[in-house]
């Protein structure tokens with residue numbers, strides 16, 4: 334299982350990737366899967382143990398995100414479950 | 425000596441950076457451009473450096489367009505509503521005056537041009553009386569592209585704020601040279617890349633102060649690579665005002681040149697250009713029959729000196745300067761009939777000298793000698 338932080342646009346996704354990389358948190362930018370959100374946003378995928386530090390960093394840098402999901406690989410494809418505790422944040 | 429129109433070349437570092445980018449982007453697999461991520465990273469870098477240069481507190485409030493002409497059309501049409509009254513200076517460029525006139529002719533707005541002295545400077549005395557109950561916006565060019573005259577922007581915009589009007593600044597002739605701070609000074613700062621910012625032509629934009637985005641409707645709409653499920657333009661920045669494929673090469677040129685400007689320091693760029701302007705004004709004063717327009721005071725002027733000589737055709741002067749002496753100037757009305765009416769040089773226009781990063785004192789001496797010879 335890993336975590337997915339979703340962003341409304343490419344600008345926020347890149348700002349987030351840069352902020353996390355400065356904080357030493359490894360995360361991969363990728364197009365948002367359509368089962369997370371229709372449209373064409375970008376998201377960051379990262380291991381679950383990095384999530385709290387990542388969110389803290391994004392909040393403190395004022396990088397806005399539109400949702401957090403957990404991704405599990407099941408038979409027939411990936412399943413994304415929204416994590417209610419992390420409502421859209423940042424500015 | 426036509427820097428007010430456009431910078432003749434990018435600096436070596438900017439050129440190098442652009443060439444390097446072009447080479448890299450030929451190799452598609454080396455980047456992440458399959459999803460526009462590289463373009464996004466370049467735009468973010470440019471937004472950050474421009475936000476720093478213009479003292480904008482959030483980089484996403486820096487929006488890219490093709491230049492001030494596009495920015496002014498977007499901003500004026502996006503902010504103004506039926507029945508609004510607009511104040512502008514009597515030296516505005518047609519990039520401001522024509523969109524205003526178009527709105528006025530459609531019956532959407534009323535517009536008044538604030539009286540300026542013949543030197544092109546707005547008189548702030550009695551300025552409050554120009555405001556009507558429906559005055560919703562004041563737009564000013566920071567420095568006239570014809571006369572060089574710098575406006576008392578802070579004072580005028582403070583009065584506009586007292587009357588509850590939006591403020592919009594045209595920084596075409598000052599960005600990259602004059603210290604500019606948008607926060608607390610203006611609601612909108614429109615900029616162009618190809619003059620003092622020394623980027624490529626065809627890139628520019630505008631910066632918005634906090635909360636302005638909610639007040640401004642998008643004037644053009646289209647694909648943003650975001651929220652694509654919706655047929656409505658997204659309301660978040662910068663996407664709200666940046667539909668369509670971005671001019672990444674232009675944006676990169678701005679990022680590179682603004683980084684260079686910050687490292688040189690705007691203060692020293694301005695000091696150098698003011699010294700050149702003062703020198704040229706001094707040289708012009710010694711030429712019999714030559715009239716200098718504008719403030720004729722480098723401390724109150726951008727690096728622009730507009731001249732004429734009674735009885736002499738400024739078009740012929742410009743042509744002779746070029747063909748006989750190789751000096752490039754710009755004659756005529758400089759896209760600003762308003763400024764020429766203010767200066768009393770309409771419709772014949774003036775001969776405009778303007779200076780920039782590569783101008784040398786020797787060039788000034790040479791140009792003044794040439795001017796003497798053709799008169």
Ligand SMILES: Cc1ncc(COP(=O)(O)O)c(C=O)c1O
Nearest residue numbers: 491492493517519569596616628
């Ligand atoms: C004062 C002024 N405003 C606006 C413009 C137009 O800018 P742009 O070329 O970016 O459309 C110019 C120059 O062309 C100018 O001098």
